[in-house]
Amino acid sequence: MITTVTTREPAVQEPGPAGAARALRAALPGQNALSPAEQQLLREWLRRLSA
Known part of the structure; x- marks a missing residue:
């Protein structure tokens, strides 16, 4: 598990x-x-952040 968490490869390819x-x-x-309503709200927030 430690190797998986501490790799040199970033988890997210695009910083920020x-x-x-x-x-x-x-x-x-x-x-x-998450419930469908929670998923929808989270998708909306993530869409705004990723713009």
């Missing part, structure tokens, strides 16, 4: 909030912890 927002948006379809 926009890159992080794009990475999170890409991961949203595979999760099920």
Whole structure:
């Protein structure tokens, strides 16, 4: 686990909030912890951040 967390490769290829927002948006379809309404709201926020 430590090797996975401490690799030299960045988790997000594009630095800054926009890159992080794009990475999170890409991961949203595979999760099920949020309700559909929560997912929609989070997608909207991430869309704004990634613009």
